[in-house]
Amino acid sequence: MKNILLEGLYILAGLVSLITAYMAYKDKELKTRTGTAVFWFLLAFTFIVGKYVPPEVIGVAILIMGGLTAFKQVNFGSLKNAPDAFREEKSQKFGNKLFIPALTIAVVAFAVGQFTDLGGLVGMGFGAILATIIALVMTKVETKYIGYDGSRLLGQVGSASILPQLLAALGALFSAAGVGEVIAQGISGVIPQGNILAGVIAYCVGMALFTMIMGNAFAAFAVITAGIGIPFVYTQGATPWIAGALALTAGYCGTLMTPMAANFNIVPAAILETKDKNRVIYSQVPLAIVLLITHIVLMYFWAF
Amino acid sequence: MLKLIGVLIIVVGFVMRLDTIAVVLVAGIVTGLVGGLSVQEILSTLGSAFITNRYMSLFLVTLPVIGILERYGLRETAARAIRSIKAATSGKVMTTYTIVRELAAAFSLRLGGHVQFIRPLVYPMATGAAEMNFEELDEESIEEIKGRSAASENYGNFFGQNVFIAAGGVLLIVGTLGELGVEVTPAQVSGASIPIAIFAFVYAAVQNYLFDRKLAKRLTAKKTQAED
Numbered sequence: 001m002k003n004i005l006l007e008g009l010y011i012l013a014g015l016v017s018l019i020t021a022y023m024a025y026k027d028k029e030l031k032t033r034t035g036t037a038v039f040w041f042l043l044a045f046t047f048i049v050g051k052y053v054p055p056e057v058i059g060v061a062i063l064i065m066g067g068l069t070a071f072k073q074v075n076f077g078s079l080k081n082a083p084d085a086f087r088e089e090k091s092q093k094f095g096n097k098l099f100i101p102a103l104t105i106a107v108v109a110f111a112v113g114q115f116t117d118l119g120g121l122v123g124m125g126f127g128a129i130l131a132t133i134i135a136l137v138m139t140k141v142e143t144k145y146i147g148y149d150g151s152r153l154l155g156q157v158g159s160a161s162i163l164p165q166l167l168a169a170l171g172a173l174f175s176a177a178g179v180g181e182v183i184a185q186g187i188s189g190v191i192p193q194g195n196i197l198a199g200v201i202a203y204c205v206g207m208a209l210f211t212m213i214m215g216n217a218f219a220a221f222a223v224i225t226a227g228i229g230i231p232f233v234y235t236q237g238a239t240p241w242i243a244g245a246l247a248l249t250a251g252y253c254g255t256l257m258t259p260m261a262a263n264f265n266i267v268p269a270a271i272l273e274t275k276d277k278n279r280v281i282y283s284q285v286p287l288a289i290v291l292l293i294t295h296i297v298l299m300y301f302w303a304f
Numbered sequence: 305m306l307k308l309i310g311v312l313i314i315v316v317g318f319v320m321r322l323d324t325i326a327v328v329l330v331a332g333i334v335t336g337l338v339g340g341l342s343v344q345e346i347l348s349t350l351g352s353a354f355i356t357n358r359y360m361s362l363f364l365v366t367l368p369v370i371g372i373l374e375r376y377g378l379r380e381t382a383a384r385a386i387r388s389i390k391a392a393t394s395g396k397v398m399t400t401y402t403i404v405r406e407l408a409a410a411f412s413l414r415l416g417g418h419v420q421f422i423r424p425l426v427y428p429m430a431t432g433a434a435e436m437n438f439e440e441l442d443e444e445s446i447e448e449i450k451g452r453s454a455a456s457e458n459y460g461n462f463f464g465q466n467v468f469i470a471a472g473g474v475l476l477i478v479g480t481l482g483e484l485g486v487e488v489t490p491a492q493v494s495g496a497s498i499p500i501a502i503f504a505f506v507y508a509a510v511q512n513y514l515f516d517r518k519l520a521k522r523l524t525a526k527k528t529q530a531e532d
Contacts (some may be wrong), residue, residue: 004367006359013364051353058354059347063329070326082375091377091384093379098378099413105366106411113469113491120469120490124366132369140374149371156362159325163470164360164429166328170481173332174310174354175484177339182307214318218473219328222480223311234486241492244477245466249500252462254360255440256455260319268454269319274447283451284458287507291463294503302499 002118007051009125014047020151027077035073037111038153039065043162045188062166069159074102079152097138101131131236132183164218183227199232200299207247208254208292215260224251242303250295256288257281310335353483360475370414382408382415386425393437394449394519395493395512398456401426402508405460406501410467416457427453438523445519452515456508461505466497 021040027033042061048059068074079085091098105127112123132146154161174180191198206228210220225247233243255261258281265280276282310331317327329350335348368379386404391397405416415421430449433443441449466473474493481488 009362010358013358013362016367045309046354047358047361049342050358055348055351055355057342058351059349060351062350062354062486063347064450066325070323072323077396079498087375087377087380089377090375091380094376095381096385098373098376098381101369102373102378102413105369106413109412109469117322120494121362121475124362124470128366128369131366132372134371135376139372141372141375144517145372145375146368149375150364150368153367153371153374161361161364163324163328163355164479166325167476168357168360168483169334169350169353170328171480172349172483173336173339174339176341176345176349177335178308178336179307179310180484182305184313199403202309205359210315213315214322216318217475219314219318219324221476223314225480227311230484230486234481240481241477241488241495244481245474245493245496246488246500248473248477249463249466249497255462256458264458265454268422268457269451272450273422274450274455275443276447279451280454281446281457283448283455285405287455287459287504288510290507291500291504294507296498298499300308303357 002122005118005122006123010047010050010260012125012129016150016154017041017044017047017149019147020154021149023148024077027079030075030077031117032073032075033077035068036075036077036155039068039074039159042050062169065159065162065294067102073140074159076155076158079148079155086265095140101135101138104131104134125288142230167218167222171226174222174226178228180226184231185234187228193232194236196233197238197304198302199228199236200303201296203228203233203243203247204250204292204299207251208257209255212260213250213257215255215258215262217248220251220254220296221248233303236304238303239301242298246295246299246303250292253288253295256284306338307335309338356482357475357479360472360479362475363472366412374511377418379415383421383425386421389429391429391433391484392480393516394434394452395514395516397426397430397433398452399509399512401453402456403505404413405457406464409461409464410501412465412468412471416461418454418457422453422457426456434519434523435505437526438519439526441523445523452512456512459504459508463501467494467501469494 017040021037024033025037042065046058047188067115108127109120111124112118113120206224210224211217234240259266269277269280313331333346385521389400391400408415430453465471469490474490477493478490
């Protein structure tokens with residue numbers, strides 16, 4: 001039952017991507033409209049029929065999508081939000097009621113995840129559908145904006161929206177090629193096998209350092225979990241969801257300390273016109289270090 | 305050792321700011337090749353992992369309603385709520401923003417942002433509070449208020465988001481561990497993200513409290529009229 005419902009939601013997600021492809025193709029102001037449209041069409045294809053075609057075909061589709069982004073063919077077009085005056089007027093009119101549909105998604109996701117065996121994802125899907133209906137009734141907006149505004153937001157997120165899925169696929173390739181074992185062997189010279197505290201420190205600090213180097217905790221998670229997490233933490237008997245949750249936020253501590261995470265640290269400094277472009281990082285370093293140590297302590301005592 | 309070339313490609317590619325998706329794909333393919341997989345095996349591993357992890361992109365179904373709400377002034381309404389914060393000191397302005405931002409993130413409301421909230425609202429409010437309390441703000445104090453205002457957005461955003469059961473980070477953990485043979489559920493991971501969310505907020509509040517005290521030491525307090 002759960003899987004049938006999920007498959008239905010994937011079709012809905014695919015439709016959002018398909019409409020985005022159509023909007024991009026129709027967008028005369030978008031110079032790369034063909035490439036952009038192909039990218040979103042292929043994503044829609046993987047969502048809607050992905051389960052029924054051979055995985056090699058999906059692999060090829062992903063390579064094409066990667067080629068399109070590599071050659072900067074996937075861009076955001078000219079879809080617009082409403083004018084400032086309209087938004088201000090509606091904001092005055094509806095006030096805090098606007099939060100109701102927005103919160104519906106999380107509340108339904110939580111409730112379905114907690115009280116049924118359908119899981120939070122199906123809950124989020126139901127929540128989104130219910131929220132859309134509430135928003136339509138409340139605002140009386142023309143239904144064409146369901147597709148228009150969905151495409152607008154997806155276009156703004158852009159090709160980065162498939163990054164988590166790709167990183168999971170990278171993890172699968174690393175695992176098939178045995179990368180984890182190689183890193184584990186290299187590190188086992190430094191970390192004594194079976195020393196849980198050393199493993200926990202290596203995992204948390206490794207996440208933070210790798211995130212600082214790459215500026216991206218998601219990518220660090222795939223690499224460090226395969227190399228350090230599995231041999232030195234998970235197979236030592238860690239409660240996996242606790243270790244996993246803490247490892248990712250340990251990576252976020254690294255994000256707070258690196259200019260590589262430009263979106264979070266350098267761009268804001270520019271927006272605020274600070275004298276020193278690393279000002280935001282200076283403010284964050286003390287908290288990041290204390291919080292990283294907290295991660296190590298929590299993982300050591302709580303996950304074991 | 306050669307198998308680590310994929311890791312090297314990722315690091316070099318990210319540091320050089322090459323296209324993220326292309327870098328990840330190249331790293332995966334090269335790793336597969338040096339790991340002895342055939343081209344077909346690489347494609348099918350890539351494809352089937354992509355398909356089993358489609359749930360990570362299920363947030364697509366929430367985009368239409370969020371887009372419509374933004375069209376009808378969701379951000380403007382949130383900005384009004386932030387503006388109504390009554391806080392007496394710079395640190396308290398930032399602490400209040402962090403808790404609001406963190407709770408919003410935990411409910412998957414993406415209502416923050418340095419452009420939308422920090423520059424136009426939080427930073428002026430924090431500076432305003434300091435100007436109320438002290439005679440003249442020196443340059444260093446203004447710089448620090450800027451840095452800390454931006455940080456208050458990052459703290460709330462980073463450490464609140466994984467409390468939501470279908471957050472991108474939560475699904476990444478579930479999916480990546482699954483590919484490595486460790487099964488966990490989104491509900492377990494989001495639950496395990498709560499303690500750090502609390503710690504992050506408490507630390508932020510302490511940091512802001514200490515900052516208020518530092519300002520009080522460094523700057524001259526405004527005399528109230530009663531004392532004149």
